[in-house]
Amino acid sequence: MDKKVISNDILFAAVKDLVDEGRPVTIRPKGDSMLPFIHSDRDSVTLERVGGPLSVGDIVLFRYKGKYIMHRIYAIGKDGITLMGDGNLNVMEHCTASDVIGIVTGLTKGNGRWIKPGKARVWRTLKPLRRWLLAIYRRI
């Protein structure tokens, strides 16, 4: 079937409605900011309504400065949630729980394999080495 590109605002408004209804929604994310976990050219993610308390390591879709971003939670504090893309070196975002649209509950790799996302504890710990790890990873 033909591929159709839908503008982010329209797509994510629809995603939000469906997730709010309690339905899991599968989309193909764009960009490299979640490498090496998510490859935008071949992976799809499944988003669901946040059922319980969010925790560090969860990947969420959230609204940030008028845009929609899907990144991993790095810290949860009284003043909100701090997030960062796995593929980013030091840029972090900050939002509140009400900005979170859904949580990533599954990842379908290009080969059709389904993965339940982990908390990326090791990857988060290796943040100071990320520049080199990503450089090596991108060359493989």
Add this chain to the structure above:
Amino acid sequence: MKTIEGFVLRPLGEEYIVIGEGIAQVDFNRMISMNSTAAYLWRNVEGKEFTVEDLRDLLLEEYEVDPETAAADAAALARKWVEAGIVAE
């Protein structure tokens, strides 16, 4: 032919998408999109038995188009709907 029960038309920006309401999972990679013309036809045949000729007549009622073009468009759309699994032959 007949539309398969449980598929619902929803607006998506200026266009429409058809989503299986009975299916919990919504996959935007396998979404059926419709322009306003297809959506108009879908609304008019939803839940009913219909033929390609019915679609053609609906096009002729609503749009300024010659009967040959309308017939060809109706046939192409009906085929697409069957392929997409939202209409049974």
